[in-house]
Amino acid sequence: MARAKVKKDWVKIAPPSAKIERIEAYFSGHGYEPHRHDTYAIGRTLSGVQSFNYRGSKQHSLPGHTMVLHPDEIHDGEAGTLEGFQYRMIYIEPALIQKILGGRPLPFIVGGITTDPRLFSATEPLLTAVDESFELLEEDDALYDLAQTLATVGGQHFHKRTFDYKAAEIARQYIHSAFSQNITLEELSMISGRDRWSLSRDFRALFGTSPYRYVTMRRLEYCRRRMVTGLSLADVAIESGFSDQSHMTRQFIKTLGISPGRWLKIVNKGS
Missing domain, CATH: 2.60.120.280 (Regulatory protein AraC)
Structure with a gap:
């Protein structure tokens, strides 16, 4: 049969x-x-x-x-x-x-x-x-x-609270320009002019995630663009700001739910 x-x-x-x-x-x-x-x-x-x-x-x-x-x-x-x-x-x-x-x-x-x-x-x-x-x-x-x-x-009903959108946006833009570097919250605080804990609170409320997670996601976004060019995973990891390939792989699985190798395989099948 x-x-x-x-x-x-x-x-x-x-x-x-x-x-x-x-x-x-x-x-x-x-x-x-x-x-x-x-x-x-x-x-x-x-x-x-x-x-x-x-x-x-x-x-x-x-x-x-x-x-x-x-x-x-x-x-x-x-x-x-x-x-x-x-x-x-x-x-x-x-x-x-x-x-x-x-x-x-x-x-x-x-x-x-x-x-x-x-x-x-x-x-x-x-x-x-x-x-x-x-x-x-x-x-x-x-x-x-x-x-x-x-x-x-x-829409949700929130208690009235003041958010410093300008400061959070300055920090967000800086992350985009420097995600491959070792960015600290103190550095973001200095650049945005907002104390770091208030900045962290506002960033989460306005952009839906923490500054560290936002940095990690920008690195993984860059990884995916570079992976499809045929660059080795080890080189992609270093170029993106991860300490090594295993570090990138852990974050890739944690964030996207699949390994870099499987992601490449199914993307290539769909192209």
């Missing part, structure tokens, strides 16, 4: 964008180990059942549901049925949401999945096939609508 053909896992990455990262992927079973991003991960399941652990409970996304995973929240990913699952996802930096919302604490969607038609509609223009491109103004309009819809649907 012939065996049923098992579909291969794959990931397709959209052409680079200055604003967001977009992927489309298929996994036949287990997808990702527990990991976390410092971006919003906003997506839609196209087929199958997309199951994941998120904030202490098991979630199941069906076709038509909108997933909104908050920055720095641990989650994993696997197929909820034997069919496997296919999905599209966009990754948006909290800093971009902040530029639209003007320094308010980040919106949060309880449970990480919503059937709210407003968010379905707001994400539709950005969750297109990865081989489709946007005009710059089209992308900006879609991002503005999405940020405002997130604030409406997932």
Whole structure:
């Protein structure tokens, strides 16, 4: 009796964008180990059942549901049925949401999945096939609508508190320019003009993660760009600011849920 053909896992990455990262992927079973991003991960399941652990409970996304995973929240990913699952996802930096919302604490969607038609509609223009491109103004309009819809649907009531958005943004920009160096909180404090503990608090509230995690994510973002050029993992690690390849690998798995080698393999299959 012939065996049923098992579909291969794959990931397709959209052409680079200055604003967001977009992927489309298929996994036949287990997808990702527990990991976390410092971006919003906003997506839609196209087929199958997309199951994941998120904030202490098991979630199941069906076709038509909108997933909104908050920055720095641990989650994993696997197929909820034997069919496997296919999905599209966009990754948006909290800093971009902040530029639209003007320094308010980040919106949060309880449970990480919503059937709210407003968010379905707001994400539709950005969750297109990865081989489709946007005009710059089209992308900006879609991002503005999405940020405002997130604030409406997932807005929270906070105690009144003053955040120094300017100081936090100065620190964030400095991290982008020097992520491969050994950056300290004291250094960020001096550059931003904000005492370090207030800066750390504001950074977390405004950008969804700690300064150290933000540095690590910029290093891993750079790693992925360099890995696809064929540079050795050891050289990529040093160039990115990690102490060695094993240090990079630990952070890669912790952050993305898969090893650098497996990531390269499934990305190459999708290209």
